[in-house]
Amino acid sequence: MKIIAMIPARYAATRFPAKLMQPLGDKTVIRHTYDNTVATGLFDEVMVVTDSDVIYKEITGHGGKAKMSIRSHESGSDRIAEAVADMDVDIVVNVQGDEPFVRKEPLEKLLSVFRGGEGRQVQVGSLVQVLKEQRFIDDPNYVKVALDKNNNALFFSRSVIPYRRDAAAGVTYYEHIGVYxxxxxxxxxxxxxxxxxLEAVEKIECLRYLENGIPMRMVxxxxMGVEIDTPEDLERAAKLLS
Structure with a gap:
């Protein structure tokens, strides 16, 4: 089974333009993401797919692999799909460019859901982590996901889900991590x-799978660290790195 990692990297992010080229310690955010993905040793190939000459040169200039997109794209998945259309590959892992603290263990766990008899039925998988701080639960920049008893996604939202109508009821909030x-x-x-x-309203691309009846197995x-969506996130990442 051939497994590759693709890192979609758009320069003009809406909330934090040029965030992938921001310095984080001794590297840019996108180089941390690329280097840490390669360092997992899980992939036959790792490549950044971008619309930006600046990002392309940042990766290739430091010995990495990158590819320029031919067309403009609404989502990272669309960008990756164009790049892999003619490649001989079985599993494609989408590591978001703003995830500089990529680690081996979560990715290894994610890939495991595709193996074995039951794994042959899994078409799409992704990662979640438990959210405990109320400020993050309330923050629309943190995408929440509700799970069924088999850890398949029921719904993704920037709103707080589930809504805690009964204050005495126990609830676990999960944040969707942008690794597919x-x-x-x-x-x-x-x-x-x-x-x-729903994808258009929430601006959450994986809702397209659910709306078309494709289950998503969540791990x-x-x-995993800090996803860089805002300047404040970059400050948090710098503290974590140090």
Missing amino acids: AFRKQALLQFTAWPMSP VTTY
């Missing part, structure tokens, strides 16, 4: 569908 794994055909199928209504993992 797809069978190649599932990824190509994703790009053939138009943007779905609960421990803390």
Whole structure:
């Protein structure tokens, strides 16, 4: 089974423009993400896919692999699908460019759901972690996900889900971590569908799978670090790095 990691990297992020090129310690955010993904040793190939000459040169200038997108894309999955369309590959892992603290153990756990008899039925998987601080639970920049008893995603939202109507009831809040794994055909199928209504409202691309009836197997993992969405996140990441 050939497994590759693709890192979609858009320069003009809406909330924090040029965030992937921000310095974090002795490297840029995107180089931390790339180098740490390579360092896991889990992949036959790791590549950044970008619309930016600046990001392309940042990766290739330091000995990494990168590819320029041919077309403009609404989502990272669309960007990756274009890049892998003609590649001989079984599983594609999408590591978001703003995840500089990538570690081996969560990715290894994610890939394991595709193996074995039951794993042959899994088309798409992703990672979640438990959210405990109320400020993060309330923050729309943190995408929440509700799970069924088999750890399949029921719904993703920037709102607080589930809503705690009964104050005495126990509840676990899960944050969706922007790391996906797809069978190649599932990824190509994703790009053939138009943007779905809930995806358009929430601006959460994986809702397109749920709205088209494709289950997403979620893997609960421990803390992966800080996803860089805002300047405040970058400050938190710098403290974590030090």
